[in-house]
Every structure is written in C-alpha cells, then in structure tokens.
Amino acid sequence: MKTASARKKGSATLLIVLLLFLSCAGIVALKQAVERVPRKKIPGASIIYIPSGKYLKYATFGYSSLVADLVYLWAIQYYTTYTIVDRFQNLEHIFSIIAELDPRYTDPYEIGALIAVNEAKDLKLALKILDLGLAKNPDQWIFPFEAGHYAQRAKDYDTARKYYEKTMGIPGAPEIAKRLYAAAGFRVMDLKESWETWLEVYNTAQDERTKKIAGKHLYQVKATSDTNLLREAVRRFRERYQRLPAGLEDLVRVGIVASLPRDLEGKDYIYNPKTGETKAPSVWWKR
C-alpha cells in the first residue's frame, strides 16, 4: 500500500508527464495550423532590404562565395513560391547582390535571366542580367548565346543577331553560334551578310551534317535574294506596261533584267503569270 508521500510523488510525476504530452500535441497542432496560412513572405525575405552587394561583401569576412550560394538558394526558393505575387519586383536587385558577392558564379546569371523571361515576362531585364554576367566573365560565351536565344524567341532578330555575333567572338563558342547568327541575319534581311556567313560555315564545316545545313541555308538565301530581284522586276514591268509579263523571259526581252538568275542547283525559278508570284523550284529545307 502506498504511503501518502509516495502517492503524492506518484501523482506529481503523472502531472508532469501529462503536461509534457499536452504541450507536445499542442506544438504539433500549432505548427500545422501555421503552415496552412498562406505566406506573404518567406523567411529570409529581409535580404531584399540589403542596399548593395558591394558592402555586403565586406560583412561576409571572407566567406563571400558561401553567402552568394546561400542567397542564390534562397532566391530559388523565393521565386518558386507562387503565393508571393509581387516577387519579381526585386529580381534585378537580388541577382545583382549575388553577382557582387561572387561574380564568377555563372548559374545565378542564367537562372535569373530564365526567371525574368519566363515568369516575369521581362526580356529587357533578362538581357540586362546576362550582360552583367558577360561583363564579369568575358570568357563565358553562354551568356550572349542565351541572350540571343531569348531575343530570337521574342522575334527581336536584330538584337538576337548582335548577341550571336558577340558569341562568335568568344573563343570556345560552339559552331552553331555562327549558324544562328547567319539565320538571324537572314531574318533581318541582311542577305549579303547572311550569305557570307553561311558560306563560311559551309567552307569550314567539320562534318557532313553541318555542310548540309549550310548548303540548305545558302540555297534559301540565294533563293530569297533572287526571288526578291525577280519580284521587283515584275513590279517594274507592270508599272511600265500595265500588265503582268507572260513569262520571266519577257523581263529579259524588254531589258529590265540582264539575265535570269538561276537557283543554287541551276534550275529556273517558277513564275505564275496569273498572280505575278515567283518562287523557288525547291523548298529549301527539303533539299
């Protein structure tokens, strides 16, 4: 039979155990409740308020690249938290901080630009970030290369062309940069430059595939150039004679063109007298 004091001790222990259990349950329940509340900010968001990366570098006491890593990791989590609707406000700022801390860390430039283009739909910002990357790392061709791609996707062929040109200038850049430059050139209708570049690609091609691709593009450029010429000639004929020519030979007969151009394979261009349209005998990419 328990004595009074032993019983008291027993009940005291029981009380403490009960308290432990209740507080444990409470902790778990509260944590779950908190997690269900949608977050306006995520922890670490005070990073946004750091004025400039330049001074942050001093505060890292020699661990700047580690801090850059940590800010980058935080940024990735931040930009994938879709509940924060205004998260793109600080995109440039945060990624410029990372760039200041560890300028040679290439991933953040690429990912920052990726986020800018795909999620924030801000091409200019993406290009700005990639420009910064190139400025700090002149040997990294990936930055202008990606910039060119982004511009091209947005159908800004002029900008794309400029970036591809930059890419070509960096040693170690892939061969495809040249081809992309030429193709973009074609889009901007700089046919001469395009032709020359494709010719260069054709001549310096290391494998059959590249040669073939170059050949196809050369065909296309010539075809476009020639059909433009012919179209212009037809227009002048019409202007002069108030009617469409019966055939391309008419153009030569009246002296508007000296001779008829042929396509790269030596074939004649096809003329439709009813519509006045000229087109190439082969589809360039089917050759």
Place this chain on the structure above:
Amino acid sequence: MAAVLEIDNLYKAFKVGFIPKKREILKGVSLSVAAGEIFGYLGPNGAGKTTTLKCVLGLIFPDRGKIEIFGHPPLSTKGKERLGYLPETPYFYDYLTAAEFLDFYAQLFGLRKKDKEDKIATLLHLVGMEKARDLQLRKFSRGMLQRVGLAQALINDPALLFLDEPLGGLDPLGRKELRDIIVRLKQEGKTIFLCSHILQDIEMICDRVAIIVGGRVISQGALQSLISEKVLFTEVTLSGINPADLVDLGEPVSTLGDRILLKVFQEDNIENLIALVRERRGRIHSLVPRTETLEDIFVEMVRQG
C-alpha cells in the same frame, strides 16, 4: 661550508585592487641555508613564506634584494637543475597518469630513456605509489597526490629540495613516513628547505630554523639554541593527599575523583612534594617535566611582533 641558498634583504610589494594600492609583503627578508641541513621556515599565515619561496623559484620578481641558489640567480637554469620543489597544494596535470607525469618532468631535465625509466620506477617505489602507476592523476586522493608530488620533486636527484607545507594534508602514518623520508634524504647529503606551520614536526627534524612574521625574519638560528633546555614546570598526578596541603607546593589544574593534577613550578617543591606524598602514604601516578617547546617560543614571538 658555502651557503646553498642565500637570500639578502628581499623586498616585495604587490599592487592590489582596481585603484592599485601597494601592499608590502616582504619587508627585508634575509636568510642563509647551509649544505646538508634541514632548514625550517616558519611563520603564521600571511607572513610571506610562500612569497619568499616564489621569489627564490623565479615565479615572482622581487622589488629589491639578492637571491643566490648555489651561487646562481633564480632564473638561471644551472641553479634549477639542482633543485626540486613540492608546492603547497599539489596542482598537477590531471589527465596524465602517474608514470606519464613523472616522465614529462624527466624530459625537462633531459634524462635519457633508460635513466628515466629506472628513476621513475625507483621514485614510485620510494613514495609507495607503484600500484597507481597507470592511474590518471584526476583519480588520486589528496595524500596520493602529495606522494607523487614528492616523487616529481626528486626526479632530478636534487641537492636542494623545497617543500612547501608538505605535511599538511597527511594522516599520522603519512606524516611519519614523510618525516622518515626527509631524514633519509638528509643522510644522503641533500639540503632540505621546509616551509611549515606544524611546529611539532619542525621540532622533530629541523637543524636550523628561521621565523618570519609580518614580512621580516625575526629570528634565525640552530633549533637547539632557540629552545632552552630549562624546565618550565612539572606536571604531577597524585592521589591520597588533602588538597589543602598542596597549596604552597603547586598549582592545581584539575581533579578527577581522588586524583589531583598539579603544576609544580620550583624544583625544590618537587622534592618536598615527593616527601609529603611518602609521608601521607599517598601515591604519585605520573611526573612529567615540561620544557619550552617551539610552540611556546613561536607564540611568544608572534605576539611580540
């Protein structure tokens, strides 16, 4: 014989407190220890015994005065090679075992490997600590630490041994053992400098003593010359005599039933007392003459100082 240790007019003051106030500890200590003797350094607590010792060992720098150990200054390694020191409370590296501990100090003396091992074994045997050879010092009792401390002080076979309150924490058996060791060391030709305030032990083994009170040595000399042989009084225990008859002869100290303890001051009175007891058919149980002890002198000097 040349002095093994010579201290001349030593002064040391410490600056104590946040606003440094000078506190003088040593106010002109001078003493001299000859070779082959056991020298006792006595004084009340706070008199400056340990401070003097620290000055000698180079742990403290005196303001004024000269110290010579075998003719060398305190910081010289030449002097230190021939001395051993056992501190008041044994402060040793508690993560080492007894053997490792002695080995460490042996290395500082540059002992060669074979010599080291012999020495360690011998010393552990001498202080009775062979069984605890591989035990970590943190597990040692106070008495055990004291013994190992003594072993450490003897590791270099010193000619001059400094012992600071060595008998303090020991039990009676331990104290006897240590006293015997000290006497034996003296027979081997060593000089012992003994700081203590346990006067009975000093009285038993020291040849010369110096008494320091208030930072000054107030008395120095051979023990025998300090203590006179004269009898102060005689304690007599007797029975069977009427106390009234004893009044002229001595001072009663206590009474237990029939027995009376009497302090008799004059020698003649002892003769008279014995005659009286025989006459009255009483009995004398004990007769103990009390001579002047070191304690008496010491207390007297301290009271005067």
Place this chain on the structure above:
Amino acid sequence: MKIQAIALNTFKEAIRDRILYLLLFFAAVALAFSRLLAVLTVGDRVKIIKDVGLASISIFGVLMAILIGTGLVYKEIDKKTIYTLLSKPIQRWQFLLGKFFGLVLTLFIMTLAMGLIFLVVVLLHTGKLEGRMLLAILFIFLELVLITAVAILFSCFSTPILSSIFSLSFYLIGHLSWGLETLIQKTRSGAARMALRGLSAILPDLENFNFKTEIVHGLAIDPKFYFFSALYGLVYTLFILALAVLIFKKRDFV
C-alpha cells in the same frame, strides 16, 4: 628538446579536450549537410558542396584554435600547474613555444581529419579526387596557425572569455581589410589618410590566406602570391609570439 616535451604534453591535453570533438562533429555534420543543400540548387551542385566544405573547415578550425588556445596558458596559471613547471630548468619562452607547437600539432590533425572528410564528400559527388582543394585547406591551416598565436598571446594575461572575444575580433578585423582600403581611397590625403595607411600596414590582412573562391572556380593563381602569403603569415605569427614572450617574461605568478 624541452620545447618538444611541452609541445607533446600540450598536444596530449588538447587532444583529450571534448570541445575539439564537439566541433569536429559539427564540421562533419556541416559537410554532410552540404550535400543536402546542394539538392536545392539549380545548376552546379558541386560548387555548393565545395563552398560549404571549405567554409566549415575554416570556421570550425578558427573556433578550435580560439576556444582551446585561449585556455592554454590561462589554465596553467589558474590551476597553478605552472608553479611546478617553471621551477624546472626551463625558460619561460620555451614554455610558450611548447604550448604553441602543441596546439598547432593538434590543429594540424583536426584540419587533416576535416579535410579528408571533405575530399571524400567531393569524391562521392564528382567521382574525382580534387587535389587543388588541398591548397585552399593548406592556407586555411596557415591562417589557423596565426590565430593560435593570437589566442595564446591573449591567454597570457586575460581570462578565457575575454581572450576569446579579442581573438575573434582579430579574426574579423583581419577580414575587413578591403573595407579599410575603400576608406583610404575615399579619404582626402592628409594626416587622416596617412594614419589609415599606417593602420592598414600593421593590421593583419587575413584575406591573404583566402583562396577559397578562386580554387572553387578553378581560377589560376600566381605562385608568387602563394609564396608571399605564406611568408606573410609566418612572419606575422613570429611577431605575435615575440609579443607574447615579452609580456609573459616579466609576469609575477601570485
């Protein structure tokens, strides 16, 4: 050989200190954690692992040097083991040097251990044994040697807590040298500028030993820079030790 005896004794004392193993444990945890952290990143994972790894070795090494170093001399004085020790034929500077080398040996072993764990983690991730990392770790170790000297210096006259704060401050100031440079450039020439210049010359420039970023990015470093950095470290360590010996020489052990 007396210095050696004290060094080995100090080593024995330090290597049995539990703080060491606690910190080693945390360093190992941090290195393992780096792999987890790397999973969160988009792009180059190895960079995260290398950055965290080198930073861990650096941080925990500094903590070891400071936490143990600041107690080394102080404990001997506080526990009074120094009485018996200095009564032996040993000079005070030999004692200090012995303490220093004992701790350096301990830190060498610890750095080696952490370095090995680090290389193994990197190996598991890339399948390559990156020898270049050892160069970064070597210079981290040199920095630790200097910090040890500083910790011992403060340990000669100050309690462990204060010494730790001073040593840590030394470390932080040493890494703020860029800030001082910027300040100098922005100050107009004159007395203030000269004073700052003088300060910049004396204050430790611990960034000299920081090759972490360059080695992780695989950048080339002029071998001259390595040589001068190492020399700077050793000379500065000598300076600090000389200061410590000076302070320790005239001390009364009450």
